[in-house]
Amino acid sequence: MTHLYQRLPLRHKQLLIAVSVVTGFLFLLPSDNAKASKSTDSASTLEVAKRYTVDVPTTNIAPTAGSSLAPMSRLPEAPSHVTPQAIPHRSTEVLANSTTKVEPSGTALKQMDSLHWKKVKVKSGDNLALIFNRAGFSAKTLHKITSLGKATSALRKIMPGQVIHFGANSEQELVKLKYQQDIINTLEITKVDDKFTVEKVTKDLETRERIASATINSNFWNAAVDAGLEASVIMNLANIFGWDIDFGLDIRQGDHFSLVYETKYLDGVEVKTGKILAAEFINQGRSYQAIRHTDGEYYSATGRSMRKAFLRAPVNFKYISSNFNPRRLHPVTGRVKAHNGIDYAAKTGTPVVAAGSGTVIASAYNKYNGNYVFIKHGEKYVTKYLHLSKKFVRKGAKVKQGQRIGNVGATGRVTGAHLHYEFLVNGSHRNPRTVKLPKSQSIDRDEKSAFLAIASNRMEQLSANQRVMLATNNE
């Protein structure tokens, strides 16, 4: 059985760990999470309405047919080998065929052929001076290289376990240095006529498309993981639909999604996940469709921007306790609809973001609301956020949609930590889930017909896949 965790690329692992720690599914991990604590900062910057590209190239084994995935609740703790060593370095192959790659002149080429190569492994606590010393080269040589400036800055980011290759001529002078930054990029420094030049050699990745789909039985996250999606793709999918669907409270058993997304291959091996190209989400019987346009934005199949004036939820779904409780099939129980608002049960400290851009008209404390923030959006709309443990905005401040304005807390008259969220239109309370909102922007007129053609092809691609899936399931 393949553990999901092991299949995730390094950066995804870090992200996943970071997310785990801060989001309160800490308790799902069997043991010690201390290793991940330094990632807290990155996790605290995860925001609603923001797409995350976690695209540092690392290795990932493509899912194999029939492989069973470990559900989130059974993720093993971060293995101690989550370090750069986990990235397989292909430096020997590179060396084997690259001595003829950068050849400024015939003499230089001759030089390369007769180089004597030395491999130095980066140790913990190492620096370039120590490494050059171990390789037998002077501080002066190092200085010549570092004074090449920004182009060599990658050398300052060396990590334990990585390898630097030094090629010396018969006079023991450094002629070539190779540092494989990751599986795609290699920094090559070459001495020509007593001067060093630097070049970054990047391997070409092949882009393939993959279709995934799932029906939600327990919760969105598990369904997405079972469909073979990586954490970053899951987050991006939720963010694409974050203006239409409240992933914390509105997901129901039987909801369905499908998407087509890019994967990147290097020499036939999948190395990273790319962008989502198109997706459909059926939530409580309603279909939402999104197609990526050439401007990098997502539009509905009719050409309206997926971005709207208000996010459906001011708390990211991954923090909502009901969403990650597999025993609670219907997260509807997570919603307590009383007193004109929606309550999001989440841990103290969970980020609360502005549902829309606007101006803070109140940021204060009273014994009922605890710490609270009110935001006015244009003339008609006001959103209210109550019981915060911390407020990050002052009265009069301008805020952007998705900007963190406070933390969930248990201040005021409450029984436990939660965000009480209210949505008012012309002074009356409305349900943010059902209220009619201003239409989003339409795609540029001169791009519309081209977009619509692509959109209909993409949707056809997804529904064709759907028919195949249904046929397979009914066999």
Ligand SMILES: [Zn+2]
């Ligand atoms: Zn409430």
